[in-house]
Amino acid sequence: MAHDPRQQAKLSVYSRKTRKCSVPMNEQGKYLKVSQYYGENVYNYHLSKSLSLEDKDSLKQVIDGKRTITKDLASKIANSVMDWAIAKGATHFCHWFQPLTGSTAEKHDAFLSFDGDRPLEALSASQLMQGEPDASSFPNGGSRATFEARGYTTWDLTSPIFIKEAANGKTLVIPTAFVSYHGDALDTKTPLLRSDLRINEVMNKFCHLIGMKDVQKVYTTCGAEQEYFLIDKAFYFGRQDLVMTGRALFGSLTSRNQQLEDHYFGLIEDRVLAYMQEVEIELYKMGIPAKTRHNEVAPGQFEMAPIFKDSNTAADNNQIVMTVLRTVALKHDFVCLLHEKPFAGVNGSGKHLNWSMSTDTDVNLLEPGHNPHENFRFLAVVASVVEAVYRHQDIIRMGIASHGNDHRLGANEAPPSIMSVFLGDTLTKIFESMISGGKYVHSARQILDLGARQLADLFKDNTDRNRTSPFAFTGNKFEFRACGSSASIGYPLSILNAAIIDVFEETNKIIEDEMKAGKSADDALMAVVIKWYANAQAIVFNGDGYSQDWVKEAAKRGLGNLRTTPEAIAVLKDAKKTNVLLRTGVFRESEISTRYNVMLERYIKCREIELKTLHQMVNKQIIPAAVEYKAILAASVKAHKDIGADAAVELEVLKSLADLTRNIHAQSQSLITQLEESHHKLSEEDLSKKIGSDLMPASFQIADLCNQIEELVPDEKWPVPKFYDMLFIR
Numbered sequence: 001m002a003h004d005p006r007q008q009a010k011l012s013v014y015s016r017k018t019r020k021c022s023v024p025m026n027e028q029g030k031y032l033k034v035s036q037y038y039g040e041n042v043y044n045y046h047l048s049k050s051l052s053l054e055d056k057d058s059l060k061q062v063i064d065g066k067r068t069i070t071k072d073l074a075s076k077i078a079n080s081v082m083d084w085a086i087a088k089g090a091t092h093f094c095h096w097f098q099p100l101t102g103s104t105a106e107k108h109d110a111f112l113s114f115d116g117d118r119p120l121e122a123l124s125a126s127q128l129m130q131g132e133p134d135a136s137s138f139p140n141g142g143s144r145a146t147f148e149a150r151g152y153t154t155w156d157l158t159s160p161i162f163i164k165e166a167a168n169g170k171t172l173v174i175p176t177a178f179v180s181y182h183g184d185a186l187d188t189k190t191p192l193l194r195s196d197l198r199i200n201e202v203m204n205k206f207c208h209l210i211g212m213k214d215v216q217k218v219y220t221t222c223g224a225e226q227e228y229f230l231i232d233k234a235f236y237f238g239r240q241d242l243v244m245t246g247r248a249l250f251g252s253l254t255s256r257n258q259q260l261e262d263h264y265f266g267l268i269e270d271r272v273l274a275y276m277q278e279v280e281i282e283l284y285k286m287g288i289p290a291k292t293r294h295n296e297v298a299p300g301q302f303e304m305a306p307i308f309k310d311s312n313t314a315a316d317n318n319q320i321v322m323t324v325l326r327t328v329a330l331k332h333d334f335v336c337l338l339h340e341k342p343f344a345g346v347n348g349s350g351k352h353l354n355w356s357m358s359t360d361t362d363v364n365l366l367e368p369g370h371n372p373h374e375n376f377r378f379l380a381v382v383a384s385v386v387e388a389v390y391r392h393q394d395i396i397r398m399g400i401a402s403h404g405n406d407h408r409l410g411a412n413e414a415p416p417s418i419m420s421v422f423l424g425d426t427l428t429k430i431f432e433s434m435i436s437g438g439k440y441v442h443s444a445r446q447i448l449d450l451g452a453r454q455l456a457d458l459f460k461d462n463t464d465r466n467r468t469s470p471f472a473f474t475g476n477k478f479e480f481r482a483c484g485s486s487a488s489i490g491y492p493l494s495i496l497n498a499a500i501i502d503v504f505e506e507t508n509k510i511i512e513d514e515m516k517a518g519k520s521a522d523d524a525l526m527a528v529v530i531k532w533y534a535n536a537q538a539i540v541f542n543g544d545g546y547s548q549d550w551v552k553e554a555a556k557r558g559l560g561n562l563r564t565t566p567e568a569i570a571v572l573k574d575a576k577k578t579n580v581l582l583r584t585g586v587f588r589e590s591e592i593s594t595r596y597n598v599m600l601e602r603y604i605k606c607r608e609i610e611l612k613t614l615h616q617m618v619n620k621q622i623i624p625a626a627v628e629y630k631a632i633l634a635a636s637v638k639a640h641k642d643i644g645a646d647a648a649v650e651l652e653v654l655k656s657l658a659d660l661t662r663n664i665h666a667q668s669q670s671l672i673t674q675l676e677e678s679h680h681k682l683s684e685e686d687l688s689k690k691i692g693s694d695l696m697p698a699s700f701q702i703a704d705l706c707n708q709i710e711e712l713v714p715d716e717k718w719p720v721p722k723f724y725d726m727l728f729i730r
């Protein structure tokens with residue numbers, strides 16, 4: 001039998017068994033409740049026996065940003081952390097950080113140390129607090145000369161320390177920020193932490209101004225819904241493009257894909273459910289509150305969502321979620337694809353950032369509330385957010401730019417590259433009547449005499465939804481839906497927070513001025529609503545964000561439409577647009593050029609890998625498959641002609657295939673020549689534009705030719721796993 005990897009892959013997938021993992025149990029062999037083992041691998045200083053009450057109190061103050069940590073306290077905590085970790089069986093510790101690669105980095109060190117020649121375990125305060133990885137091997141966007149290779153990781157006290165289990169041992173993981181020798185942020189965490197501090201300052205002031213005097217702390221909250229694809233490992237390794245680029249660069253769509261909408265919320269198959277369960281067990285142990293699991297819209301696509309937390313912890317948690325999704329998948333002979341668009345033609349994957357602001361008195365500032373007084377606060381907060389998204393739409397769009405996300409944004413099945421805010425009819429009408437000084441009349445039943453009625457009740461029967469909006473109000477939070485599934489959420493969150501800080505500084509000023517002039521807090525809030533909503537209403541759009549009409553309408557309204565990454569990152573070179581990041585103290589000037597360089601370089605590298613991989617697959621797999629079939633057809637034609645039989649079909653197929661083969665050969669050759677020339681001749685900036693505007697469209701044409709050839713070549717002669725295999729066989 002001829003060597004047929006695709007057939008062999010299928011056979012191995014047919015015989016897969018559902019994996020059973022070890023579910024946490026008690027000594028009697030009964031399953032533990034999740035609440036009994038939740039967070040067992042998270043260090044909790046409250047439970048430490050070696051720390052005194054005073055130490056714990058001091059630590060809390062440090063965490064709340066009220067004082068800095070002393071060397072003495074750090075030593076005590078290091079001991080407490082080490083004792084806990086060693087008792088749990090950890091042998092190593094690592095500083096875990098989030099460089100600008102979009103993923104995480106860690107360097108492990110053993111606790112092993114020596115007292116003379118006696119081996120013992122040790123973790124010093126300085127080891128806990130600071131590390132010195134070589135920064136030159138991480139993306140730094142040229143922010144430092146290479147001789148200044150030193151970078152620092154510093155312990156982020158606000159994010160929990162945890163233990164990561166592997167088959168043969170455990171590692172203590174210390175979340176850290178990663179900065180250069182000069183203190184420039186080389187990671188996604190540092191700007192997010194800075195934005196947290198500033199949000200706290202500005203929003204605390206807001207709360208106090210309007211009479212919420214008991215509030216001491218305000219923070220942003222985030223729940224990141226994570227979409228992903230699962231395909232069998234055997235198919236994954238059968239496709240070079242998936243391994244090299246994370247997406248299938250071509251592939252003919254199956255006749256049934258997602259038209260019937262039967263996958264969304266459908267029955268979760270055993271093998272997939274077993275996988276999800278193991279993922280959840282891992283996450284629970286590390287204190288990540290996985291809450292929701294379900295099938296997504298495309299075949300083979302799924303989603304998990306955690307219960308929301310403060311944004312910094314949520315950002316760390318989401319990184320762990322992505323890692324666990326990937327590593328557990330392999331144990332189940334799956335590969336988890338986090339790419340934004342692994343399969344053209346079916347839905348891509350996003351990460352929906354549910355975002356709000358909370359006080360330490362447990363008030364969600366985006367909760368409509370039950371009395372008129374709260375309503376005004378709520379309306380003013382919403383209006384300020386609308387103004388922030390309007391004013392800073394381009395930089396917010398930039399924050400979600402990536403080569404992968406380019407396939408989603410603006411494509412027909414994801415929130416578009418135009419930023420807009422969905423408020424729903426009810427809220428929109430309320431705002432509109434406020435700015436026009438009228439009364440809000442609700443569905444002929446209720447008249448809302450602005451302030452006299454209860455908004456919360458109004459929302460209960462107005463749960464309108466809009467899946468096409470990039471930034472949608474969903475009852476008591478906003479859902480920023482345009483983020484890419486593989487992205488680190490720290491980056492878009494810190495940019496969004498900067499935009500919010502910027503506007504709320506002005507909101508506070510308006511309130512102060514109004515109240516100085518003798519107005520009540522409610523009237524001052526009303527003034528905020530009117531000012532911001534009247535200014536920013538162009539960004540509010542409740543219709544179908546996928547429609548071409550909206551593209552035209554948005555242009556009329558003067559909204560930005562940055563369709564590709566090269567266009568979006570150009571915003572970072574526009575001082576008017578980046579100023580908000582500096583003014584609010586969330587980024588430094590040098591960090592902005594760093595981000596630009598890193599994003600540009602990343603875009604180019606990823607696209608070049610895609611284009612080269614496509615060229616190789618065309619040459620080594622697609623053309624040979626076509627040629628082989630052509631030879632068979634030609635032989636058949638000849639044989640038929642020899643005996644005077646009809647070979648019309650063979651001839652027709654042969655002719656089509658010959659045309660396609662010639663075309664694809666020429667186009668693929670031309671693409672690679674253009675790429676090589678551009679790579680050598682053009683500046684990075686021009687190269688990125690050339691790739692975005694010319695080379696990518698050319699590659700889509702080649703993909704289309706591949707798909708046409710796939711349609712002609714007999715199924716068993718196709719050299720790579722097909723969409724059918726990957727999306728439907730499990």
Ligand code: ADP
Nearest residue numbers: 221222223224305306307308354355356474477
């Ligand atoms: P929906 O189905 O409307 O998307 P869910 O209630 O299922 O809403 O929430 C989706 C995500 O939003 C979850 O991760 C949830 O924890 C998160 N979420 C809910 N409330 C908030 C909030 N106040 N701030 C941030 N995220 C929130």
Ligand code: MG
Nearest residue numbers: 225352354479
């Ligand atoms: Mg949702």
